[in-house]
Amino acid sequence: MVQAYILIQTEVGKARDVAATIADIGGVSKVDSVTGPYDVIVLTEAETVDELGSLVVSRVQNVPGITRTLTCSVVHL
Numbered sequence: 001m002v003q004a005y006i007l008i009q010t011e012v013g014k015a016r017d018v019a020a021t022i023a024d025i026g027g028v029s030k031v032d033s034v035t036g037p038y039d040v041i042v043l044t045e046a047e048t049v050d051e052l053g054s055l056v057v058s059r060v061q062n063v064p065g066i067t068r069t070l071t072c073s074v075v076h077l
Contacts, residue, residue: 001045002052003029003074006060008040014065015039021063027055038070049073 010018015033019040023031030043042060046052056071 001047002049003043003045004052004056005072005074006042006044006056007038007070007072008042008060008066009037009068010039010065011067018063018065022060025055025059027051027059 008018008022019031019033022028022040022042027044027046028042029045032041033039034041044052044055044060046055052073056069060066061069
């Protein structure tokens, strides 16, 4: 199992809509609206790194209202 956090910046006033849309995407474990430089933080899970990449590029980044994403893979030290 591969996990990653996706930090998302949205257009002004779109954070709630973006979070609601992303919550319905398969592979998304948790969605939180936050304050600071990012508007939404998403925890994702996939079986492989390739599946995770596909989830981010093909599903999450295509959600209307997103202006920028930063994907942070989870490592277990």
